[in-house]
Amino acid sequence: MGVSRRMGDLLLGLLTTLLRAAFTDPKKPELTVRQQSILAQIPRTLDTALKKFHLETQITTYAVCPSCHSIYPPVIDTESDNPQYPQKCTNLPFPDSEICGTKLLDSDDRSKPLKTFVYHSFHDFLAGLLARPDLEQAMDNACDVRMTSIRNGDVSPAYVADIFEGEYVSTFEGPEPGHLFIDRPGTEGRYLFALNFDFFTTERKTIRGADASCGIISAACVNLPLNIRYKPENMYIAIVPGPEHPSLTELNHYVRPLVDDMSVSWERGVKYSQTANYPEGRETRSAVACGVCDLPGGRQFSATANFNSHHYCTRCHCYHVETRGRTDTDSPDWRPKDPVDQRQKAEAWRDAPSRAEQERLFTDHGLRWSPLWILPYWDPARMLVVDTMHCLFEGLAQYHFREVLKLTKTEAEAAEEVSAAFIFEFSIPTDNDIIAQRLEASDIKEIIKIHQLLVAVVEGANNAEVSTNLQKFTKRLEGKHLKPLQFVSKSLQLQIDSVGKRITKCQYAEALVAWVSSCPF
Numbered sequence: 001m002g003v004s005r006r007m008g009d010l011l012l013g014l015l016t017t018l019l020r021a022a023f024t025d026p027k028k029p030e031l032t033v034r035q036q037s038i039l040a041q042i043p044r045t046l047d048t049a050l051k052k053f054h055l056e057t058q059i060t061t062y063a064v065c066p067s068c069h070s071i072y073p074p075v076i077d078t079e080s081d082n083p084q085y086p087q088k089c090t091n092l093p094f095p096d097s098e099i100c101g102t103k104l105l106d107s108d109d110r111s112k113p114l115k116t117f118v119y120h121s122f123h124d125f126l127a128g129l130l131a132r133p134d135l136e137q138a139m140d141n142a143c144d145v146r147m148t149s150i151r152n153g154d155v156s157p158a159y160v161a162d163i164f165e166g167e168y169v170s171t172f173e174g175p176e177p178g179h180l181f182i183d184r185p186g187t188e189g190r191y192l193f194a195l196n197f198d199f200f201t202t203e204r205k206t207i208r209g210a211d212a213s214c215g216i217i218s219a220a221c222v223n224l225p226l227n228i229r230y231k232p233e234n235m236y237i238a239i240v241p242g243p244e245h246p247s248l249t250e251l252n253h254y255v256r257p258l259v260d261d262m263s264v265s266w267e268r269g270v271k272y273s274q275t276a277n278y279p280e281g282r283e284t285r286s287a288v289a290c291g292v293c294d295l296p297g298g299r300q301f302s303a304t305a306n307f308n309s310h311h312y313c314t315r316c317h318c319y320h321v322e323t324r325g326r327t328d329t330d331s332p333d334w335r336p337k338d339p340v341d342q343r344q345k346a347e348a349w350r351d352a353p354s355r356a357e358q359e360r361l362f363t364d365h366g367l368r369w370s371p372l373w374i375l376p377y378w379d380p381a382r383m384l385v386v387d388t389m390h391c392l393f394e395g396l397a398q399y400h401f402r403e404v405l406k407l408t409k410t411e412a413e414a415a416e417e418v419s420a421a422f423i424f425e426f427s428i429p430t431d432n433d434i435i436a437q438r439l440e441a442s443d444i445k446e447i448i449k450i451h452q453l454l455v456a457v458v459e460g461a462n463n464a465e466v467s468t469n470l471q472k473f474t475k476r477l478e479g480k481h482l483k484p485l486q487f488v489s490k491s492l493q494l495q496i497d498s499v500g501k502r503i504t505k506c507q508y509a510e511a512l513v514a515w516v517s518s519c520p521f
Contacts, residue, residue: 311366
């Protein structure tokens with residue numbers, strides 16, 4: 001039904017309440033033995049129901065250090081069956097730093113961590129996919145169909161409709177040298193996954209809203225067809241706890257369990273005793289095909305320098321922010337980075353004896369250690385990509401609407417700018433003018449606005465439209481105060497026939513419009 005466990009518990013509770021109400025007879029308030037038995041058989045929580053049918057997933061609840069984000073697996077006490085965790089964090093944030101020592105457990109309950117990270121076993125997740133015959137068949141067909149095309153010479157099709165038709169999958173070797181990963185031997189399953197990491201706000205989404213957030217590490221099996229690949233029930237998900245965003249390499253602690261599972265699946269393979277289409281069981285191997293993130297998330301996920309640093313590109317050797325936007329593709333700087341060299345630099349950072357040495361290496365190479373380097377095939381130059389949503393929808397499209405088209409609340413509420421038809425040097429009130437004519441600050445502002453109106457464009461496709469717009473233009477001038485109109489008219493030396501009477505705002509406005517109409521500019 002797509003509901004959370006908390007909502008599932010609520011539904012089960014409501015079901016029990018409704019049945020109890022239906023069973024209750026006003027004349028006989030006590031329930032019969034059969035009715036009591038029926039109510040007793042309804043599970044109180046969704047966890048109970050999952051355990052009853054052996055549907056619960058294998059999870060490990062890690063204790064998380066609130067300071068450095070280091071994680072600690074539980075040790076089960078054989079006497080009480082309660083998980084036990086260390087009292088304090090024993091992590092060294094940096095090679096030459098002191099032990100973190102932050103308190104991990106609740107003072108009242110020493111088996112309850114202050115902060116937890118719930119990790120769902122990747123192998124158990126894959127077992128769930130292989131328990132469905134349609135998914136297992138589709139995942140195997142993806143490899144078989146592509147291998148048939150490659151054997152027929154269609155290594156690089158002109159039109160690529162799916163990642164399986166791309167160059168990377170068609171050249172990605174498996175654990176056996178010289179053999180493609182998707183060239184599965186016998187009945188062995190070969191599955192490729194796209195990893196994703198991103199943080200999102202847990203509060204209401206606003207431009208300058210609350211910064212409380214939590215992260216998500218997900219994996220989608222690219223063997224599956226596109227129409228079902230990204231359905232929630234077919235994706236692996238692990239939640240990185242908030243509300244603080246782990247900085248720099250602190251994310252490595254949360255990535256490590258998943259990478260360890262992927263490493264085991266690559267090196268030794270995982271055998272499932274039974275799957276939907278193989279009752280006798282089968283061997284499987286899984287691998288990461290790519291890391292799909294936005295720019296900030298991808299750089300932290302791979303422990304590479306930020307996109308606005310001098311090491312702004314993870315694929316080629318282009319260097320320094322001043323060279324961004326360069327198009328000299330014939331330069332040797334555009335050659336892809338060597339994964340062997342990248343691995344050596346990441347390992348050098350990991351093995352550095354001090355924080356200062358790590359910072360020096362990072363400044364030189366733009367690389368820190370990431371658990372992804374545990375995977376022998378990890379190649380960020382080829383495997384780290386920017387996802388479509390952030391690149392197009394939240395990147396280019398948002399920039400176009402906000403910056404180019406100016407479709408924002410601020411722009412909508414801003415006063416309309418008057419475009420100038422010509423340039424004219426108007427006289428600005430001097431100190432003597434202000435004193436002599438008793439001009440206020442508001443009058444000076446209106447004088448400037450009148451100047452802007454006088455050089456504004458009067459639109460119209462024909463004489464009739466121009467005449468109509470000039471009348472509107474006159475009305476706008478009439479709406480100004482008398483003193484500003486007087487000052488502008490006198491500064492332009494306009495001759496207005498008063499006939500012994502006081503000159504009105506309407507006469508000043510008509511004179512200014514006549515000046516504009518006869519202006520040689």
